[in-house]
Amino acid sequence: METPDHATDTPAEGPEATGIAAQDWATASAEPQYRAAVVDLLGALAYGELAAFERLAEDAKLAxxxxxxxxxxxMAAAEFHHFERLTERLTAVDEEPTAAMEPFAKALDDFHRQTAPSDWLEGLVKAYVGDSIASDFYREVAARLDSDTRSLVLSVLDDTGHGNFAVEKVRAAIEADPRVGGRLALWARRLMGEALSQAQRVVADRDALSTMLVGGVADGFDLAEVGRMFSRITEAHTKRMAALGLAA
Amino acid sequence: METPDHATDTPAEGPEATGIAAQDWATASAEPQYRAAVVDLLGALAYGELAAFERLAEDAKLAxxxxxxxxxxxMAAAEFHHFERLTERLTAVDEEPTAAMEPFAKALDDFHRQTAPSDWLEGLVKAYVGDSIASDFYREVAARLDSDTRSLVLSVLDDTGHGNFAVEKVRAAIEADPRVGGRLALWARRLMGEALSQAQRVVADRDALSTMLVGGVADGFDLAEVGRMFSRITEAHTKRMAALGLAA
Incomplete structure (x- = not known):
């Protein structure tokens, strides 16, 4: 995703890869809690991609x-292929994709239901915001993963970046009518608010996943660190919105 | 597409390839009417794939x-990739894909609007019928095309065949409740009726395309031959529906 800012670099690619990040899947997954966390993560990402596919296809009608x-x-077709890669991995590690996705269906469906765009521009902003947040989250989480899962997550990430189309269209619309910017800025804040609220529900529900998100099983669970991750993602979002002409 | 019957063999692959079928695009497209017909065809197929993508994505919500x-x-993502290949070809021959698709948008949109499935099984039957008719039509038309365009059309065709999923599900539903069969048989007839009615509108509107469909520019326009092609496709459809347990 070529965004003006990344929420974080990818420390896993640097020299400091240690712990889980230095292990492959075969080694890391011997730890049941780590395995459960990765299955949760792949299930959540897979359902997220499938839901994004559905919403983008739906929003295409507003074009x-x-x-x-x-x-x-x-963009929708690209999301579907991410979904395929993630579910193929679940199958490859002997997990049933549907069972892995099910725990996350409600939060993602609720998010999309509560943020159905009312017009084309809202749909574009949502596509861009969704793409960018997903990208930031993938980068954040990649650092916590074993090398095999990290490759998968980063390869799915590499394939995003269709959001630039949305950026151009939204910029042009704001130039043509500056009042549009105010409305879309509000909309972008609502999107982020809903995303965080659903994400927090997921974190509260899924212990293994949350523990992994804050630094791996060995380091114990730290809700404050999850909060800091959300806060980094929110900041990156705010900068992107400003760059787009949507002052927060 | 693995269907019980094909509407026709692909004579262009046999030894009898003559006329346009024996030429490549560079040679064949020197004839302006042939060129216009192929641009029409690619535009119609491309919009058909894009519309099919939209409807399948929409129907996925009924799952x-x-x-x-x-x-x-x-299935929806596969249709999108057909769309991409067809529009890439249009661009490669210096045609604007949007301009090529526009003349066919209304007929295809009308078809889909008038055949919005009311439940999951109707959606499946529509996906299967649509996939099969498209496949039959691609085969019919391939025989009339220059070698380069024919390769493209056949390569898009090779990539279909997701309809078997629909077949299994529909068969199981009819076995579980035979009354479902009567309702779906009516539905399949309605789909075919609407498809033919829209196709005839297109044929009446687009001279170059229609002329090509009946055997190439040199042989002149013969509406009766278009009728026979529609009739072959309808027969193949009827046989497929019978095999599916949907007696016509």
Whole structure:
């Protein structure tokens, strides 16, 4: 994702890879809690991609031109292929993808239901915000993962970046009518608020996943560190919105 | 597409390839009417794939399980990639994909609007019928095309065949409740009726395309031959429906 700012670098790629990050899946997954956390993570990401596919395909109907519709359909198809790669990995590690996804279905469905765009521009902002937050989250989490799972997550991440299309269209709309910016800024804040609220529900529900997100099983669970991760992602979001002309 | 019957063999692959079928695009497209017909064809197929993507993605929402939803989303993503290949070809021959698709948007949108499935099984039957008819039509038309365009059309065709998923699910539903069969048989007839009615509108509107469909520019326009092609496709459809337990 070529965004103005990344929420974090990818420390796992640096020299400091230690602990879980220095292990492969075969070694790391011998620890049942780590294994459960990764299955949770892959299930959550997979359902997230499937839900994103559905919403982008739905929002494509709001497109003012055929070319715009095709661009949103392209983003949707890309999300579907992420979904496929994530579920293939679940199957490869002998987990049933549906069972792994089910615990996250409600939070993601609720998020999308509560943030159904009312027009094309809201749909574009949502596509861009969603793509960017997903990208930031993938980067954050990659650092906590064994080398095999990290490769998968980073390869899915590499394939995103369709959001630039949305950026151009939104910028042009704000230039044409500056009042549009105020409305979309409010909308972007609502998106982020809903995303955080659903994410916090998931964190509260899924112990193994949350523990892993804050630094691996060995280091114990630290809710404050999850909070800091959310806060880094929110900051990156705010900077991106400002760059887009949507002052927070 | 592995269907019980193909509407026709692919004579262009046999020894009898002559006329346009024996030429490549560079040669064949020197004839302006042939070129216009192929641009029409690619535009119609491309919009058809994009519309199919949208409808399948929409129908995925009716899925009773996560696994079913993923299968329909997979079909939708496959349609999107057909769309991409067809529009890439249009661009490669210096045609604007949007301009090529526009003349066919209304007929295809009308078809989908008039055949919005009211439940999951109707959606599956529609996906299967649509996939099969598209496959039959691609085969019919391939025989009339220059070698380069034919390769493209056949390669898009090779990539279909997701309809078997729909077949299994529909068969199981009819076995579980035979009355479902009567309702779905009516539905399948309605789908075919609407498809033919929209196709005839397109044929009446687009001279170059229609002329090509009946055997190439040199042989002149013969509406009766278009009728025979539709009739072959309808017969194949009827046989497939019978095999599915949906007696016509």
């Amino acid at each position: 003012p031109t055929l070319g715009d519709k095709a661009e949103l359909a392209k | 009773p399980t996560l696994g079913d939803k993923a299968e329909l989303a997979k």
